[in-house]
Structures are given as structure tokens and as C-alpha cells.
Amino acid sequence: MQSPYRYDVLALDTADDDPIWAAYVNIFRTVFLDGRATPEGVGTFRKHRREDGAVLGMVTTEGPGLDGRQPVAGFNVTPTTINQGRGLRPALIVNTIGVLPSHRRRGLLKEMMRRQLDAAREQGMAVAVLTASEATIYGRFGFAPATRGQQLRIDTRRFAYRDGVEVADGAIEFVEPSFLADHWERITTAHQERHRGAVGHTHAHFLVDTGAWDSDEAGPSKNLRAVVHFDADGVPDGFAVFRFKGWDEAPQATVFKVCAPDAPVERALWRALAEMDLIETLTYDLSSPSDHLPLSLADERALKVTGISDWVWLRIFDLPAAVDGRAFDGDGEIVLRVVDRMGYVDGTWRLTASGGLGSAEATDAEPEVTLGVDTLALLWHNDHTAAQAAEAGVLDGSDEAVRRLGRMLRWDESAENLATF
Ligand SMILES: CC(C)(COP(=O)(O)OP(=O)(O)OC[C@H]1O[C@@H](n2cnc3c(N)ncnc32)[C@H](O)[C@@H]1OP(=O)(O)O)[C@@H](O)C(=O)NCCC(=O)NCCS
Known part of the structure; x- marks a missing residue:
């Protein structure tokens, strides 16, 4: 990288009132075509990045229009774990990358990628994962899609399981999403331990799933709902989060996540969602091509796969x-x-x-x-x-x-x- 560019890491203990936090977050808000970050949004970013022990890589520079040395590119990563069949092993999540349009195509992404992968390898990680905004960027860096996402649309009026398919007994309750706070870590980890290909959740997922943060509302969610399954001892062993989508078309709910380590518990949650009165359609984006739900239904046309997309890109280093x-x-x-x-x-x-x-x-x-x-x-x-x-x-x-x-x-x-x- 040519002077005056410099690679740096924004330390997680940088004072809360340092304007560099807003400058850093606003790189991503700019390149992803969002509005400028609110102080609350910057605070939430800071909090969850600290919770995760993230590494906030950046390139800073100086010049006309910049108030001293300022970040113009950001590349933030999170240490996590991945299940590839031999327990949860350390891995790197590449979270968000952005280079301000005025500094693009000068090798800043390339430099930040090299620095972050070098550091991860030194820490004993073997693989990195990301999700890609464009499919043409990351192949050159050794990434390729390893896990697909599948989008579903379910007609609740035709929803029923085939005879003999096990659905977990136990209680179901509709709760405030904040109820999940004490159980979320245990349930999401149990799900990850159960499934190869599963990557660890981050603190941002916790905030979103418990309704503490909604990026559209730039604050706590007013619309998120949760449903929980309890085992025979009354212990929560699975949850789903969703929101009603309103009455514009056929009444719908958007399901954001159905998480349980056991398939019969997942089925109990899906049935609870499908049996809500008035709701005619459920949509879900987090399914996978190997999802067991379609096979378990009596009427296989009750569920439509509306899309399949690349999801987790993997890089072995x-x-x-x-x-x-x-x-x-x-x-x-x-x-x-x-x-x-x-x-x-x-x-x-x-x-x-x-x-x-x-x-x-x-x-x-x-x-x-x-x-x-x-x-x-x-x-x-x-x-x-x-x-x-x-x-x-x-x-x-x-x-x-x-x-x-x-x-x-x-x-x-x-x-x-x-x-x-
Ligand atoms: C995509 C982005 C990060 C690229 O940053 P950059 O600093 O311009 O990239 P570099 O100059 O380091 O380019 C590295 C290589 O990637 C290629 N490249 C960069 N952006 C690309 C794109 N959008 N599509 C295809 N190739 C791309 C470059 O041509 C270069 O190729 P080379 O190694 O053959 O020379 C930046 O343009 C950006 O922030 N875009 C908007 C937000 C975004 O898409 N972020 C990615 C999040 S998933």
C-alpha cells in the first residue's frame, strides 16, 4: 500500500466518545447505501464488537476533505467456531468489508484481507467464512460457497405432517423475545454442535434474536415475536423468532430463525407457527437444501422452495x-x-x-x-x-x-x- 495509506486496527478499548467509531461504522453505511449511523447505532456496533472480541481492521489516510488521518476502508472480523464434524474448532468470520468509493481499486481490500488472514492463521485458525454481497469478489481470495441457503414459502392451510412423523411433546408458548436471553446461548450452541457446517453465533445475533436490536428500527425491535418449546422438565430446548407481515397480501408471517438441536422439536415449533389463526403464509430464508421439513409434510406442495442461494463462503488457509x-x-x-x-x-x-x-x-x-x-x-x-x-x-x-x-x-x-x- 502506498503512503499515505496505512493499515491499522481500531482498538476495542478506544474511548466511547472518540469520533473514529462513527467514522468507522459510516464506511459500511456508505458502501452499503444506508443512511448515516445514529449515535445509538454506533453504540450498538461498539458493544457487540467488544462482546465478540472482534478485530476492527482499517486503512487510514489523510488528504483534502479529511479531518486529519481518517479511516477510509474497514474490514472487521470475529473469532468464532465451526463444526466440520470433529467438534467446534476455531474459525474466522469476515463480517463486513467496505472501501469508500474514493479509494476503491487501489488494493485496500487485498491488503486488509492479507493482514486479517495472516493474523488468524497465527492464532491457530484454519478456515474463514463470509457471506458475499457480490459473487465475483471473493474467489480470487480463495473463498467459495460451501453452504447454501434455501428460501421457503409455506401455505399454512395445507400444513400437516405425514402419519408417523415424530413431533416433540412438551409445551409451546408464545413469549416476548427477551425471554430467550437466558436460554439463547445454550440452544444455539446445541444446534451448532449437532450440525456439520454450522458456524457460531455472534453477539449481534443475540441482540437481534432477543429483540434488543433491530437495524431497520435503529433500536429495540417493536415487532419481533418469539415462540419457545419446553422439554418435559419445562426447560426451553428450541425457539423460533418471527414477525407478522401484515394484511397487504394474504396474511403472512416472516420467520427469521427456527433453532433446536432436535428435528422433532423443530417440527413442534413449525406446527405452532403454522397453526396461528389468520396466518395463511409463512416465509423463511434460513432453510438449507437438506432441510428435513419438506419431506415430513403430508402435502409436499404445501411448501414451495422459492430460491436457493450461496450462503457461507469458506476459505481454507x-x-x-x-x-x-x-x-x-x-x-x-x-x-x-x-x-x-x-x-x-x-x-x-x-x-x-x-x-x-x-x-x-x-x-x-x-x-x-x-x-x-x-x-x-x-x-x-x-x-x-x-x-x-x-x-x-x-x-x-x-x-x-x-x-x-x-x-x-x-x-x-x-x-x-x-x-x-
Ligand atoms: C468490494 C470492495 C470491498 C473492493 O475493495 P477495493 O479496495 O476496491 O479492492 P482491491 O483494489 O483490493 O481489489 C482486489 C481485487 O479484487 C477485484 N475486485 C474488487 N472489487 C471487485 C468487485 N466488486 N467485483 C469483482 N472484482 C473486484 C479487483 O479488481 C482486484 O483484482 P486483482 O487482484 O485481479 O487485481 C469495495 O469496492 C467496496 O467496498 N464495495 C462496496 C461494498 C462491498 O461490496 N463490500 C463487500 C462486502 S461482502
């Missing part, structure tokens, strides 16, 4: 550690040439999987399969198979080697994730 943190349901051995233009995992690796465990070691052996690190990310949560990637022309190898890699990476469980960032 320490291959041996990433392999150690990933479950392998198929055994085998293969030599991979991984191409990584950022260098982190560039090289030839012997990947071995046996008895559920994998290992990756650098090797001089002749590669059997060649693929980019972004293609590897595409295969990591089983979003695609190696054969599909080969068919698409983004992975090279003999048919036998490609099939062997596919069998080694195949998961018996599908990936699911409820955290958005």
Missing part, C-alpha cells in the same frame, strides 16, 4: 489443521495439487482418511488431482462432489482419482447453518 478439524466418512488416500494464489495452502499434499480422521502432509509425490483452493472449499461441506467440479472444468484428474477424492470427501450428514454474517 491451513490445510493440515483444516483436515484435522473435518470428519471423513470415507477412507482413502490421494495426492492433491492445491493452487492458492495467496500462497497459504499452495503446494502438493498427501491427503489420507481412515476411521473418520484425516491428515494432510506436504509431499513431492506426483499429484493425482489438481484444483484451486476455492474449488476445495466448494467440496469441503459437500456442496458439490469432486466429479461435479471435474465436469465443470475446475478440477483435473483421472476419472478414478476424481471418484476416489469424491468418496473421501463425502459426508454422510448434510451441512446446515443458522448463523448469518
Whole structure:
């Protein structure tokens, strides 16, 4: 980066009244075409970033129109965990990135990405995740979609489960979202521990799910509703949050999250939502292509998949550690040439999987399969198979080697994730 640009980190203990907080938040408000942040909005950002131990990377500069040295680009990340089948392992969430239009295409994103990934790797993380505003930005940095989101539209008048499908007993109650505060951490963690592909929730999710913050209202939510399922001992073991969408079309509710570690509890929550009088339609954006709900319905046309989109993008930057943190349901051995233009995992690796465990070691052996690190990310949560990637022309190898890699990476469980960032 050329002078006078400078990479810096906005320290989390920077005084609350320092105007740099507003300058930092307003970079994101500007590039995402929002209004300027209110003092309350800046305060909420500060609070949740502190709670998460975020790293607020930025590029500062000086010049005409700037009051001294000011941030003009921001890249904030959160340490979290991810479930890839071998317990919750450390991972990095890339939360929000913004470069003011007056400083774009001068390498500021590239510099901030390199600095943040270097720091995460030094701290022992192996992978990073993000959600992308545009699909064309992050492939060059080694990211690819690893987990999809699916959007649903449910006709409540046709909602019923097939005979014999288990729905959890226990009480259901409609509560204030703030009721969730004492149970949210336990339930969201239990869900994450249950599902491969699930990323840890952050404090911002806590604020939103408990109604403490609504970005549209720039303050506490007036409209969020919650429904809770209680187990036989009266302990909450699942929740859903939603809001009524009004009477304009057929009366609707938008469901934001249905979170329970067990499918029968999730079904009890969905039934409670669907059985609300007057509501004819439920919409939901956090489903996944492997969602069990459609299969469990008696009338499969009661539910329409209205879209499928890329959701969690994954970047592997320490291959041996990433392999150690990933479950392998198929055994085998293969030599991979991984191409990584950022260098982190560039090289030839012997990947071995046996008895559920994998290992990756650098090797001089002749590669059997060649693929980019972004293609590897595409295969990591089983979003695609190696054969599909080969068919698409983004992975090279003999048919036998490609099939062997596919069998080694195949998961018996599908990936699911409820955290958005
Ligand atoms: C997208 C954004 C962060 C890029 O920042 P930047 O500092 O201009 O990016 P850089 O100059 O470091 O570019 C790095 C590389 O990415 C490419 N790139 C940058 N923005 C791109 C885009 N929107 N689409 C495709 N490629 C892009 C550059 O051409 C460059 O490619 P190269 O490595 O082949 O030279 C910035 O334009 C921005 O803030 N946009 C609006 C908000 C946004 O989309 N943020 C991303 C949140 S998911």
C-alpha cells in the first residue's frame, strides 16, 4: 500500500466518545447505501464488537476533505467456531468489508484481507467464512460457497405432517423475545454442535434474536415475536423468532430463525407457527437444501422452495489443521495439487482418511488431482462432489482419482447453518 495509506486496527478499548467509531461504522453505511449511523447505532456496533472480541481492521489516510488521518476502508472480523464434524474448532468470520468509493481499486481490500488472514492463521485458525454481497469478489481470495441457503414459502392451510412423523411433546408458548436471553446461548450452541457446517453465533445475533436490536428500527425491535418449546422438565430446548407481515397480501408471517438441536422439536415449533389463526403464509430464508421439513409434510406442495442461494463462503488457509478439524466418512488416500494464489495452502499434499480422521502432509509425490483452493472449499461441506467440479472444468484428474477424492470427501450428514454474517 502506498503512503499515505496505512493499515491499522481500531482498538476495542478506544474511548466511547472518540469520533473514529462513527467514522468507522459510516464506511459500511456508505458502501452499503444506508443512511448515516445514529449515535445509538454506533453504540450498538461498539458493544457487540467488544462482546465478540472482534478485530476492527482499517486503512487510514489523510488528504483534502479529511479531518486529519481518517479511516477510509474497514474490514472487521470475529473469532468464532465451526463444526466440520470433529467438534467446534476455531474459525474466522469476515463480517463486513467496505472501501469508500474514493479509494476503491487501489488494493485496500487485498491488503486488509492479507493482514486479517495472516493474523488468524497465527492464532491457530484454519478456515474463514463470509457471506458475499457480490459473487465475483471473493474467489480470487480463495473463498467459495460451501453452504447454501434455501428460501421457503409455506401455505399454512395445507400444513400437516405425514402419519408417523415424530413431533416433540412438551409445551409451546408464545413469549416476548427477551425471554430467550437466558436460554439463547445454550440452544444455539446445541444446534451448532449437532450440525456439520454450522458456524457460531455472534453477539449481534443475540441482540437481534432477543429483540434488543433491530437495524431497520435503529433500536429495540417493536415487532419481533418469539415462540419457545419446553422439554418435559419445562426447560426451553428450541425457539423460533418471527414477525407478522401484515394484511397487504394474504396474511403472512416472516420467520427469521427456527433453532433446536432436535428435528422433532423443530417440527413442534413449525406446527405452532403454522397453526396461528389468520396466518395463511409463512416465509423463511434460513432453510438449507437438506432441510428435513419438506419431506415430513403430508402435502409436499404445501411448501414451495422459492430460491436457493450461496450462503457461507469458506476459505481454507491451513490445510493440515483444516483436515484435522473435518470428519471423513470415507477412507482413502490421494495426492492433491492445491493452487492458492495467496500462497497459504499452495503446494502438493498427501491427503489420507481412515476411521473418520484425516491428515494432510506436504509431499513431492506426483499429484493425482489438481484444483484451486476455492474449488476445495466448494467440496469441503459437500456442496458439490469432486466429479461435479471435474465436469465443470475446475478440477483435473483421472476419472478414478476424481471418484476416489469424491468418496473421501463425502459426508454422510448434510451441512446446515443458522448463523448469518
Ligand atoms: C468490494 C470492495 C470491498 C473492493 O475493495 P477495493 O479496495 O476496491 O479492492 P482491491 O483494489 O483490493 O481489489 C482486489 C481485487 O479484487 C477485484 N475486485 C474488487 N472489487 C471487485 C468487485 N466488486 N467485483 C469483482 N472484482 C473486484 C479487483 O479488481 C482486484 O483484482 P486483482 O487482484 O485481479 O487485481 C469495495 O469496492 C467496496 O467496498 N464495495 C462496496 C461494498 C462491498 O461490496 N463490500 C463487500 C462486502 S461482502
